Amino acid sequence: SRLLFVLGALIVYRIGSFIPLPGIDAAVLAQLVEQQKGTIIDMLNMFSGGALSRASILALGIMPYISASIVMQLLATVSPALAELKKEGAAGQRKITKYTRYATV
Incomplete structure (x- = not known):
């Protein structure tokens, strides 16, 4: 395996x-x-x-993911919708991670 x-x-x-x-x-x-x-x-x-x-x-390599992660963290401070997701805990963090992966591609 x-x-x-x-x-x-x-x-x-x-x-x-x-x-x-x-x-x-x-x-x-x-x-x-x-x-x-x-x-x-x-x-x-x-x-x-x-x-x-x-x-x-x-x-x-991993640079596109790191760049997307930085952009998403910056957007979470400016965007009310992403800031709300950030406050939701694990469920919101999973959505932000999903958005980060989409931004990577």
């Missing part, structure tokens, strides 16, 4: 590392990566399996 989960996660990662980010010019990115040979960026690209040089969706 655990082995199948790990294999499934690896397959999803490998497939996701080939899905490019929309709006990224592949030729310019390839030129930039070529200029960075031997630097820390090249090493990070190697550790990500080349996902950085392909500008894949999974190369973003």
